[in-house]
Amino acid sequence: MNDPLVIFDLLLGGAIIALAIASLTVRDLFAAVVLFIIFGLLSALAWVRLSAPDVALAEAAIGTGVTGALLLKTLHHLRFVTGTLGHQSALSVTPHTPVPSGVIWANAAFCGLITLGLAVAFLGAPQAGPGFDALVSEAMPASGVEHPVTAILLNFRAYDTLMEVVVLLAAVIAVWQIERGLSDAPAPVMGEVWQGFARLVLPAIVVVGTYLLWAGAEAPGGAFQGGAVLAAVGLLLLLTRAYVPRPGHRGIARCAFVLGTVVFAAVALLVASGGRVAFEYPADHAKALILLIEGLVTISIAATLAALFHGREPVALRNKEDRNDT
Amino acid sequence: MMTIDPVTLAIFLPLFGAVAAFVAPRAAALIGLGTLALTAAAVGLLARDVIATGAVIVPLGGWGAPLGIELRADGLSVAMLVLSVAVGFLVSLSALDALKGPANARQRQYFWPLWLLLLTGMNGVYLSSDIFNLYVMIEIIALAAVGLTVLTGTRAAVRAGLDYMYASILGALLFLMGVGFIYLQLGRLDFAGLMDAEPTGALFAAVALMLVGLALKTALFPLHFWLPAAHANATAPASALLSGLVVKAALYIVLRLSQYMPFPSESLLTLIGVMGAGAVIWGGIQALRAERLKLLVAWSTVTQIGLIFVAFARAGEAGLTESWKAAALLILAHGVAKAAMFLAVGRIKDEVGHDTIRDLDRAPVRPTLAQFTFALAAISLIGLPPSLGFIGKWSLMEGAMAAGYWHWIAVTMIGTLMSVAYFSRVFAGFLRFDRVRGTVAEHQGWAVADAAPLALAAMAIALGLMAAPILNFIEIGYPFGEAK
Amino acid sequence: MTPDLIYGLTGIAVFAIGLVGALCAQDRLRRVLALKLCSVGAGFLLVVGAWRTPPMAPDPVPHALVITGIVVMVSATAVALALIRRLQTLESSDDDD
Structure with a gap:
């Protein structure tokens, strides 16, 4: 191993740990979220160092990007409802009884012991040890795509991926259910520069998102990363109020959310015939089916992530029942 | 012609039902009951197969473990499926009455898709033989269950739902960390791969992490703090599902792990028993004091x-x-x-x-x-x-x-x-x-x-x-x- | 010192920091942050497990698992945050009464 890279790794690892601690201890919540976003991006960088570019892309786009947007939106909402929108260092919750520092230290010591145990277990485990390497490279030619991660997500372990899309669906149903009739905090004023920026950047994002999806067959990228980037388009449209969800759009939105799940599950079942089981794509159609699934799943992911950001189900607030709900 | 085995159907039928109930909220109740009837039929067929030929294995995608994911149905899993479908069907019938009337229109609209997703997740757990797949399934269960907990939208219910959500996420992440250690040690994730593993430090860490995570999810004392409020503040059919079925999914995984994992030691088992005894006594005291x-x-x-x-x-x-x-x-x-x-x-x-x-x-x-x-x-x-x-x-x-x-x-x-x-x-x-x-x-x-x-x-x-x-x-x- | 060792221990540390935060954080939003730290820590462990000494390519299966984990986590986070927003709204309207 060459030394400069080891030093880089050590510095990066140290920075990641420091940011993790800082994001939990800094007083200002806004700063905490920002530190968390930097933490996420540095983690993605570390994963690039570990030659996991797909994971790094997903973490940057979804784990940090979408999550960061969700956190900031929630922070904005909390400050709005508690009337502390203008205060820089306002906390989102009125603190209950403060936790005695003894409890905190006891917990920290407890977690320290766990860390120590986990670290020992980790050091005792085989390094660069057994894995699926041989199995994957053996099965790759039959998978229909060239990129191993895509092959795993959409073929070898496609069932997991279907269920992951179902998790997203469950989340959006739950969020709509939870936030029914909740009035929105006014969107922050973005200013003209922002509007212009959004207009400039939107087409570029669409291109990047589509490229990521398309590249997934051969190179790092794929449905989830592409979907997240396309969801950013939705976020921008929502933030700039270029698109305002209306009650009449609910039907279409529902269809967009379930599209990926339905097509994925339907294809999985339809290929099961003549001795084949679910998800067993016929060899000559594997690539076409995988691309079809990926494309439609991307649309669902983009729509779902944007809806998770938007939160409420768009309902007419004139409706009496909704007002009672609020 | 399509020939789909009942194992796959037991998971996919409720999934399609959930989607249909979400897209067509007006017909949700009808779709829900129809889905449950069909799922019950699939489980019945599966039970017949299992009695006739023993455990049924479906290698999804045709890859087979360890590369692919296998669904496996044996007596215990089918018994759990029957439990969830039978109890679920009767609870659904009573939900028709409990959620009737215009005042409950919204609750009704969301009850069915969430409950059918919950069923998808539970059936998925009972048929899974891959520990990472189990992680995904328990997350589906968690999100649907939290949605059901807060169906009434009251402050107490939302507060309980949030605590439930924190506990669920943390439990699932502990489980995921355990999955990570199993991969580190064994390089595979299917149950068959766990069977003959030698107990090592990494596997001990994995078992400990997974057990704590599952104990949190199934509310074993002293990690039960979220359960009473969540189950007591939900609407009656939701409480019945949460208490009757949902906590059983994590319990079932504990049983499975005990069958497949090298269980590290007698003392761990004793600890589990002591925690159980604590739950029996502490829960009893609280039940005596409940208002x-x-x-x-x-x-x-x-x-x-x-x-x-x-x-x-x-x-x-x-x-x-x-x-x-x-x-x-x-x-x-x-x-x-x-x-x-x-x-x-x-x-x-x-x-x-x-x-x-x-x-x-x-x-x-x-x-x-x-x-x-x-x-x-x-x-x-x-x-x-x-x-x-x-x-x-x-x-x-x-x-x-x-x-x-x-x-x-x-x-x-x-x-x-x-x-x-x-x-x-x-x-x-x-x-x-x-x-x-x-x-x-x-x-x-x-x-x-x-x-x-x-x-x-x-x-x-x-x-x-x-x-x-x-x-x-x-x-x-x-x-x-x-x-x- | 190889990258997998360094980042493996980093991941475990991050997981533990998240665990402390999840147990001790008073603030609801910060508790979500802490849980997200835990998930990144678990992701580190799997990515590290996939690493092979170059020029060998890493094992792609854990990569796929971590991507799944990230998507699952964002879904759970969204639901938790929606609950927080709802709860805060309910609580502040109660204060007004």
Whole structure:
């Protein structure tokens, strides 16, 4: 191993740990979220160092990007409802009884012991040890795509991926259910520069998102990363109020959310015939089916992530029942 | 022509049902009941196959483990499927009544897709044989279950739902960390790969992480803090599903892990038993002190979960090959009886107008049939013969006696006495009439809404008579790898 | 010192920091942050497990698992945050009463 890279790794690892601690201890919540976003991006960088570019892309786009947007939106909402929108260092919750520092230290010591145990277990485990390497490279030619991660997500372990899309669906149903009739905090004023920026950047994002999806067959990228980037388009449209969800759009939105799940599950079942089981794509159609699934799943992911950001189900607030709900 | 095996259908049918119920909210109830009927048919076919040929394995995608994911149905998994579908169907019937009327339109609209997603997740857990897949499935369960918890939208429910969500996420992440350690050590994630593994430090860490995560998800004392509020503040059908079925998914995974993982040590098992004993006693005390009926029933869930873990640990490491059966019996018994009890409590609350225990005897309205259902369910939960709960407790104590572990018998006895005590508080409210001012109005005839909980409670008793066939059934395909 | 060792221990540390935060954080939003830290820590462990000494390519299966984990986590986070927003709204309207 060459030394400069080891030093880089050590510095990066140290920075990641420091940011993790800082994001939990800094007083200002806004700063905490920002530190968390930097933490996420540095983690993605570390994963690039570990030659996991797909994971790094997903973490940057979804784990940090979408999550960061969700956190900031929630922070904005909390400050709005508690009337502390203008205060820089306002906390989102009125603190209950403060936790005695003894409890905190006891917990920290407890977690320290766990860390120590986990670290020992980790050091005792085989390094660069057994894995699926041989199995994957053996099965790759039959998978229909060239990129191993895509092959795993959409073929070898496609069932997991279907269920992951179902998790997203469950989340959006739950969020709509939870936030029914909740009035929105006014969107922050973005200013003209922002509007212009959004207009400039939107087409570029669409291109990047589509490229990521398309590249997934051969190179790092794929449905989830592409979907997240396309969801950013939705976020921008929502933030700039270029698109305002209306009650009449609910039907279409529902269809967009379930599209990926339905097509994925339907294809999985339809290929099961003549001795084949679910998800067993016929060899000559594997690539076409995988691309079809990926494309439609991307649309669902983009729509779902944007809806998770938007939160409420768009309902007419004139409706009496909704007002009672609020 | 398409030929889809019932294993796959048991997961995909509720999934399609959930999607349909979400897209067409007006027809949601109809879709929900139809889906449950179809799923029940698939589970029936699967049960027939399992009885005929032993464990059924479906290698999804045709890859086979360890590269692909395999679905595996054996006696225990089919028993759990039957539990979730049968209890689910009856709870659904009573949900038709509990969520009727324009005031509940929104609850109704969201109840069905969330419940069907929950069923998808639970069936997925019972058929899974891959630990990472289990992680994804328990997350589906968590999101759907939290959605059901906060269906009423009251402040107490949302607060409980948020605590439930934190506990669920943390539990799932601990489980995921365990998955990571298993991968580090073994390089594979399927159950078959875990079977012959040598116990090492990494595997010990994995088992510990996964057990703590699952204990959090199934609310084993002292990680039960989220359960009582969540189950007590949900709407009655949701409470029945949460208490009767949802906590069983994590319990089931514990049973499975004990079958497949090299269980590290006797002391870990003892620790699990002690935690279970803590749940039995602490939950009993809280149930005795509870002011509201729903809260009492929720605390009783905490004690029952503790009891299941005691059953699991009753005869130590050597007896584990038998102990899981006692635990499984108690899981089934509690699933049926607790769903019946929560539905009955919902009916009582609807008729009487409140569920404050000490004022039950002031109520001039006495919903006789719901009270009777409550009593039947209590018989199984207390463990009186001939209920399934009795058989479960009996086999717990039998195993403990054989192993000479008298302390577990003492714990079970204390738990039984406490449950008699706290349920008696409720019975006193049902049976006393001297504090009623005015005339006592008996229940207005036989309400249809009482049919489903009554059927469940009757099942809880009657299944006790079928304990021997049930025991034979859950043994099919055990131990793993015997029947392919 | 190889990258997998360094980042493996980093991941475990991050997981533990998240665990402390999840147990001790008073603030609801910060508790979500802490849980997200835990998930990144678990992701580190799997990515590290996949690493092979170059020029060998890493094992792609854990990569796929971590991507799944990230998507699952964002879903759970969204639901938790929606609950927080709802709860805060309910609580502040109660204060007004």
